[in-house]
Amino acid sequence: MQVTVIGAGVAGLTCALELAERGVAVEVLERAPRLDGAGCSWFAGGMLAPWCERESSEPLIAELGAESLGWWRTHFPGTVARGTLVVAHARDTAELAQFGRRTAHFQHLAAEGIAALEPELAGRFAHALFFADEGHLDPRAALRALTERLSGLAVRVRFGVDVAPGELAGRTVIDCTGLAARTRLPQLRGVKGEMLLLHSDEVTLTRPVRVLHPRVPLYVVPRGQGLFMVGATMIESDEGSRVSARSMLELLSAAYALHPAFGEAQVIEIGTGVRAAFPDNLPRLQRVGRTLYINGLYRHGFLLAPALARRAAQTVLEGRQFPEVMHEDPRERRLA
Numbered sequence: 001m002q003v004t005v006i007g008a009g010v011a012g013l014t015c016a017l018e019l020a021e022r023g024v025a026v027e028v029l030e031r032a033p034r035l036d037g038a039g040c041s042w043f044a045g046g047m048l049a050p051w052c053e054r055e056s057s058e059p060l061i062a063e064l065g066a067e068s069l070g071w072w073r074t075h076f077p078g079t080v081a082r083g084t085l086v087v088a089h090a091r092d093t094a095e096l097a098q099f100g101r102r103t104a105h106f107q108h109l110a111a112e113g114i115a116a117l118e119p120e121l122a123g124r125f126a127h128a129l130f131f132a133d134e135g136h137l138d139p140r141a142a143l144r145a146l147t148e149r150l151s152g153l154a155v156r157v158r159f160g161v162d163v164a165p166g167e168l169a170g171r172t173v174i175d176c177t178g179l180a181a182r183t184r185l186p187q188l189r190g191v192k193g194e195m196l197l198l199h200s201d202e203v204t205l206t207r208p209v210r211v212l213h214p215r216v217p218l219y220v221v222p223r224g225q226g227l228f229m230v231g232a233t234m235i236e237s238d239e240g241s242r243v244s245a246r247s248m249l250e251l252l253s254a255a256y257a258l259h260p261a262f263g264e265a266q267v268i269e270i271g272t273g274v275r276a277a278f279p280d281n282l283p284r285l286q287r288v289g290r291t292l293y294i295n296g297l298y299r300h301g302f303l304l305a306p307a308l309a310r311r312a313a314q315t316v317l318e319g320r321q322f323p324e325v326m327h328e329d330p331r332e333r334r335l336a
C-alpha cells in the first residue's frame with residue numbers, strides 16, 4: 001500500500017512515522033520550502049500536559065494525551081519528564097484553587113516544596129500544584145528528529161510541494177494541513193497564538209511553569225542552553241503574521257513577574273502560529289472519499305498527534321473505527 005501524507009507539521013510527521021513503522025510506503029508533501037516556520041507546529045511550546053489541560057478541555061484530551069506521552073518517550077529521546085509546576089501570585093490564589101478543582105494527578109506544594117524543585121523560585125510563591133507525570137519537549141528539535149527518523153525508513157519529505165485540492169484523486173491520502181484544510185472542512189477556525197523566545201544565562205528553570213491569572217494565564221518552557229519559550233496568547237483570529245504590542249507586554253510582564261532575571265534576558269524571537277480548531281475544540285479524524293483528515297488539534301497538537309496518528313494508521317490499514325475521534329459529515333462528502 002502507498003499513502004501520501006500532506007503537511008509536515010506534527011500531525012503529518014507522526015502519522016507518516018506510524019505508517020512507515022508498519023511497513024507502508026509513505027511520502028510526505030509539504031508546501032513550505034523547509035521545516036523552519038512551516039506551520040503552527042514550529043511555534044508551539046512543546047508542553048505535554050494531559051492533566052493540566054483538563055482545566056479547560058474534555059476528558060478525551062487527557063486520555064489521548066496520556067497515551068501520546070509514552071509515544072514521545074520512545075520516539076524522541078529529547079522528551080523531558082520533569083513534570084509541570086503551576087503557580088499563582090498572592091492576589092490570584094483563587095485561580096490556583098480553581099485549577100486544582102478542575103484537574104487531577106497533582107500534588108499540592110508549599111513554599112519549601114517549590115524551592116526544592118526550582119530553587120530560583122524560593123520565596124516567590126506560597127503555594128503551587130505539581131503535575132509530576134507530565135513532560136515537555138523542544139518542538140523544533142522534535143520535528144527535525146521525526147524527519148530524520150522518517151528518512152532512516154526511506155520516507156521522503158518533499159518540501160516546496162503545494163498540493164491543490166483534488167490533485168491526488170485516486171490515491172490514499174492523509175491530509176494534515178492544519179488551517180489550510182478549511183476550504184474542505186469549513187467548520188475549522190483559527191486561534192492565534194503569540195510567543196517569545198528569550199535567552200538568559202541567569203535563569204535555570206528546569207520544567208514548564210504555568211503562571212495563573214484571571215485574564216492572561218501564561219507559561220514559560222525551558223529549551224536548554226539558556227533558551228525559554230514564553231507563551232502563549234489565545235486570540236480568535238486566523239491572522240498569523242503580526243504580534244500586538246499588548247501581547248508582547250503581557251508575555252514579557254508574566255515572565256518578569258515569574259523571575260525578575262527575565263528583565264535582562266535577550267529577545268531571540270517573536271513568533272505567531274494559528275491553531276486550527278473545530279467548534280468543540282476537539283480533534284477529528286474525518287474521512288472524505290479516499291482522504292482521511294487529521295485536524296482540529298487546537299492547542300494540543302504535540303500532546304495529541306501520536307495518539308491520533310496511531311488511530312489514523314489503524315483506520316487506513318485495518319479499517320478500524322475510533323468513534324471517540326471519528327467524524328462523518330455528509331455535507332462535506334461533495335468536497336472530497
Ligand SMILES: Cc1cc2nc3c(=O)[nH]c(=O)nc-3n(C[C@H](O)[C@H](O)[C@H](O)COP(=O)(O)OP(=O)(O)OC[C@H]3O[C@@H](n4cnc5c(N)ncnc54)[C@H](O)[C@@H]3O)c2cc1C
Nearest residue numbers: 007009011031039040041045046047163178193301302303
Ligand atoms: C504559540 C503556540 C503554542 C502552542 N503550544 C503547544 C503546546 O505547548 N503543546 C501542544 O501540544 N500544542 C501546542 N500548540 C498547538 C500545536 O502547535 C498545534 O496543535 C499543532 O502544531 C498543529 O499541528 P498540525 O500538524 O495539525 O498543523 P501545522 O503544524 O500547521 O502543519 C500543517 C502543515 O501543512 C502544510 N500545508 C498546508 N497546506 C498545504 C498544501 N496545500 N500542500 C502541502 N502542504 C500544506 C503547512 O505548510 C504546514 O506545515 C501551540 C500552538 C501555538 C500557536
